Amino acid sequence: MNLFDFCYGLIHWLVDLINNIWYRLGDWLPWWFGDFFTGVGDFARSHGHIAVMAILLEVLIIIIIALINVLNFIWLDRKFMGRMFDFYGPYYVGYRIGGWLQNLADGIKLFVKEIITPAKADKLGFLLAPIIYVGSSFLALATIPLGRQFYIGTNADPLSTGVEASALIAFAFFAIAPFSILIAGWSSNNKYTLIGGMRSAAQMMSYEIPMLLTVASVFLMAGSFGFMGIVDAQHDIWFGIPLFIGLVTFIICLAAEVEIQPFDLPEAEAELVEGWTTEYCGMRFGLFMMTGYLRGYIGGALATALFLGGWHGPAFLPDPIWFLIKAYIVFVLIEWARWSLPRVRVDQILNIGWKRLLPMAILNLMIAVLLKTAGWF
Amino acid sequence: MAQKRKIPGSGGIVIRPMIRTGKQFVNSFIKGKPNTILYPYQILDLPPTYRGKHTLDFNRCIGCGNCIQICPNDCMWMEKLEDPELGKIERPGVDMGRCLFCGLCVEVCPTVAIHHTVEFELADYKRDKLRYGPKELRDDKFADKFKEERTKQRLPVLDMSKCTSCEKCAGACPEMVIAMMPIENVGRSKPEINLAKCTSCEKCVIVCPEKALEMKEIYESYFEMPEPKFLLKDCTGCGACAKACPADAIYMLEMPGTEKILKDGKKGKPKKRAVFVLEKCVGCGKCFRACKFEAIEMPGVRK
């Protein structure tokens, strides 16, 4: 039973439950009114309607899981950072669960804050930037399956592979973010945000290439553009083992794409105040921040699916749990490096991207080609 | 002493810093606890020398106001009080909102009556509440608990009202630090004790027939205080300075030969003049401020 099947069954059951009352209501009413009622009920019970509802429910489930994970990530990040820095981290809000509720408290605080748009800002761009940023990230999220049967699908076939080329789609959506950052930086009408936006564009575009080259090696090995095919191909051996260079390159590129510490130049606190988010406040900033962690989650999930065998693991835990555990490990590793390293400079980050990571990615691709032609995969 | 630059190897890209932070993580999460002091629940240990809120010993304080004079921020003031035991007194209050906790008032106090406690949580909702009057500062027992750092010495102190100028103390002193100085227009002399050389042998106290000399504990002073200069020609003998003096260092003595002849031929009361026992003077300048005839000069003291 896959997620679609489950949702379909749930919606079907719910519709039947409601229809039970609905039809009886129709029986009591005059015939011309009762016919209308039964017509509506029949429409609700039709396959197309229930399938659409089921897909919406699937999306909702995936989003809720993602948001809970984002809260977990923020908490984990702060707590882990705190212990590494020799302090407690979140402590009092939600004392019994390790200060987990601190994030919710921060979220509420951001919700009730006033949203200020600078007087000389480009209003439309200023409003659109967070929407594009959040929307593109959620779209990338939608394509990632959490388990063999746990994905946003459209049929109940247990052997279905979901969306064809879902990995390509995920990377396409993942790469929209610099566009919105550039819009945010430009429309804020502030020199810091402008420089931050420009840096972001330069950085993300230069890191997109090595990242996609490593991903191409994975596609090559798996012979598929979809996550299902890629993860299924890793049943015997994770791609992270033969393509270790690719894994390293991918994680470094991921850190740059998600803009975390050694590569967080666009929002460099010391010289650019807060970079492209300087002028944002209230929940708009909250969205940016939340989406930053969401992108961290997506990045971890991508690395898991592409290199770490996805949901494959010993059978005592269900698929999604294995998937999330691996994603968390990748995230914690990135965070660990994040809090241990200073920030690199803008010329250095481009140097690293073009002079180190691109050759590594090409080398990785060559290894993949060799392995594939040798017939080992 | 030119150092060679250590170029970190490839492990320095990310592994070595991560090992360092990982060690700290293990130390503060698995082996022990973080270094943080959870402030409202745990409180930092403060040393006894910490300069927090003031406390005032009413019995020790003589109300000289030296603390008010030395305060760099003018945050202290004198308040007149009526105390059941001590009578009419003057004691200082402190405005914590302006105080910069420099500790000069504590250092300058001649009787070590004012102290700092380790209390530092003084924030309040209104500025008026930060003005701590003497009654709120009062803690007569604090000075006993406090470990005194300033050295004190038992020294003979003169009560001029009892002195008869018999000069026995000067004769008894083995160190020859007591000199009899004649007082102008009074016809008597007063023993002046060079306290810096005194060895506290108490011989002068024992020999004094009128018990005018008494051993008292005097604290060492770190500051050179201004000394009052008395101008006899301007003195009217009103006695305001003697009343104002917090250290009882000024005595009004009669000047023989200045009696007014009254109408009936009898002699009236003689004119008085102020006599300063400078060993007891704390340099507060109250006499200078009290004198309306400018018979007392104190350079460097504001009127």
Place this chain on the structure above:
Amino acid sequence: MAEMWINMGPQHPMTHGLWNLRVKVDGETIVDAQPEVGYLHRGIEKLVEGRTYTQVIPITDRLCYGSSLTWSHLYCLTAENLMGVEVPPRAEYIRVAAIEMQRIASHLMWLAAYSTDLGLMLGFLYTMRDREVFIDILQALSGSRLTYNYPRIGGVAHDVPPNFERDTLRACNYMEKKLKEYEDLFEGSKVFMMRNVDVGLLKKEDAMNLGVTGPPLRASGVKYDLRKDMPYSVYPELDFEPVTHPDGDCYARYRVRMDEMYESCKIIRQAVQKMPKGKWRVVAPRNGPVGTGLGRVEDPRGEGVMYIVGDGTDRPYRLKIRSPIFVTVSAAPKMLIGYKMADVVAIMGGLDMCIGETDR
């Protein structure tokens, strides 16, 4: 991108205080820079004229939040020079130990700020944690945590607390262990070296001409340390070595400060062990004579000089304070031009800005 002026400050994470650095950038490269100070001008030189010699000490504490003790010590030196007061030897040793602890605390605060400038939050928390060790000792010594008000004209305010020697030696050992850790953390990291080496080059001639003093000067290869070259207090009796580095870049400044902390540990150890018994304070005269007094010390940030004019009353007639950073920051354009925008924080952070003393 066209050239544009950017105001970094007065409210900016880079400034460590309240000043303004106007940089003209071409893309990310700096083509011109113009520091502006004065936002924190409190008129201390004028305030001093209305206070007695003793009352000035707490005011001079407020000159620099990072190293308040060295400034009040400098004022006391100057006033003693004016009045001709001889300080008892015990007081001198206590002062030296306290100043060197203050120097370590100040350098640690610099390291904390510097590492956050480079984006390493970690360094901030580690160094601030270890600075606390010395702050605690200074607190037990003087009674306060930031503005100590400890030196007096003619000595120091209190004698040392019990267990002072034990605590200080322990703190020195702890600090030397921790400094090794910092070296591991900072120099062992390639990213840190990438941000520091060859950044903010200040040539020796420029440094000498522009009046740069202190660690930035010694990092440019000039061996000049007032503690050694024009010794004051009891420094001639203590064995230490002024630290220099030939390179003149940000890394050299970092290295000089780190090595100075080692040297300070050495000095503290000697001062505590050699400390004689006796009085720690003499009574200073209330009125200063007519004349001038001069004090020069090696502040953690450079050469601090005070010039005092007495007119025979109990208040100073004029007190002129030479702030090392005020002069050093005028050399900032020389260091900044040609580097990237992100290097501004490294370069200005490497100078250890303290606006309290700059603006006075």
Place this chain on the structure above:
Amino acid sequence: MAERGKSVPAQGMDKTLSRVDDVPEEKLIRALLDNFPNTVTDFKKLGKGVVRASIERRDIHKACLFLKDSLGFEHLSMISAVEYDNRFEIVYHVASWGHNLLLELITTTPKDDPSVDSVSSVWGGADWQERESYDLMGIKFNNHPKLERILLPQDYLYHPLRKDFKGGD
């Protein structure tokens, strides 16, 4: 990017060290007296390595150039302006690192014309210090590249360190 600084020997004052060797204070006074016989009015040795000399203001720039170029006084420590009843004194504390000398060079200006020649062309570090003296004490420095207020706002009316300043609004 600027090239890396060549590692130079730490002691850099070798060429000037040989000029004045024993009893540097007296040699310094003699050198000043020889070169400015008419304008150096007063001199005194204040302590070890500290010398005070007074010079008339018309020669201050020349004297500073001489001090830097010939005597090796490479460091201008401080410029302070002091107001007296009848004059302004501008005190230059000039240090020589090679000889461990500190010269307190005093020049006076009358009250109605407080101006001296700028020495910022001699020592770059004098630039801001002269601006500060101008700002707070109102001493005008001729030939200064940019004589503006530095600590106080540009439109401020007073020179607050003067004794007749009673607090502006």
